[in-house]
Amino acid sequence: MATKQEKINAILNDLKMATADIQGLGVISPDGMMIADQLGGNQGDATAAMGAALGSLAKRVTTTLKVGEFQEVNIRGSNAGILLFDIEGRAALILTVSKGANLGLVFLEARQAQEQLAQTI
C-alpha cells in the first residue's frame, strides 16, 4: 500500500503533468514546513515558511472581512505567478506558474488536487 507521502507526491505529479504552465509545486504545513517539495531550486524552506505565512494572513483577512471560507491566494509577479490553495486548514498547496499562464486550466486542475489532498492529508 502506498504511504501518505507517496500519495501526496502522486497527486503533485499528476497536477504537474496537467499543464506546462505549472513550473513548480509543493505542499506545506501551517507551521511552515515542507511536506512535499517539487518547487525546484533550493528555496524550499523559505518558500514553505512564507507560503504558510501568506496562507495564515489570507485566512485571517478572510475572516476579518467576513468574505466566507478562505480558499486561495493569487499573486502575480512581472515574471511569473504564485498560487496558494488552502487544504482545510491542515496544509496548503503552493504553485508557481509561468507568465501568461492559462489560469482557468491551472485553477481547475489545482482545485481537483486540492480536494484529493484534503482526503489524503
Place this chain on the structure above:
Amino acid sequence: MTNITKENFDKAKNFYNFDTLYAPVLPGLKATVMKHQDAITDAFYKELANDEIAAKIVAGRVDQLKATHKVWMEELFNGEYGEAYFNRRYKIGETHVKAKIAPYFVEVITSSLRRSFAQILVAEGAVAVQAALAILDLDAMIIIGAYHEDRMHRMSDVTGMNLNLLETLMSFG
C-alpha cells in the same frame, strides 16, 4: 504560556551555576535585606512617582503594592528556585502585562533594585552581592519573558500565524 521562558530560566541557572554557587547563599542574606526592605521599597515607589506615566499606574494603590512587594522580596531569599518559584514569578510577569505596564518600567526598576541590593550587601562580600544580583536577574528574565510571550501571542492572533511559524519566519531574518 509556551515553554521558552521556562527553558531560558533553566538554561540561565545552569549557565551561571546558580543552584551551586548562589542558591545556597541567598537564605543567609534574607535578614540583612529585609532589615532594609522598607527603605528599598520606598525608594522603588519614589522613583516610580517621579515618572508621570508610572505614577498614574500606581496611584491609589501604593500601600497595597508595597505589601505585595515585600512578599516578593522575601521569596527572593527563600532558597527554593524550582518550578513553583518560576510559576509564581511568571504570574507576576503576566499581572504586569495585563496591567499594560510598559516593560521599560520593569527594566529601570530592576536596575534600581540592583543598586540598592549592592549597596546593602557590599559589607557581606562579593559572593553575597553576586548572589542577590543573580536572583534579581533571573526574576527580571522571567517577567520580561512574560512580556515577550505576550507579544508573540498577540502577533499570532493578529496575523493568524501560529507560534512555530513565527519562530521559523524569524529564523530567516
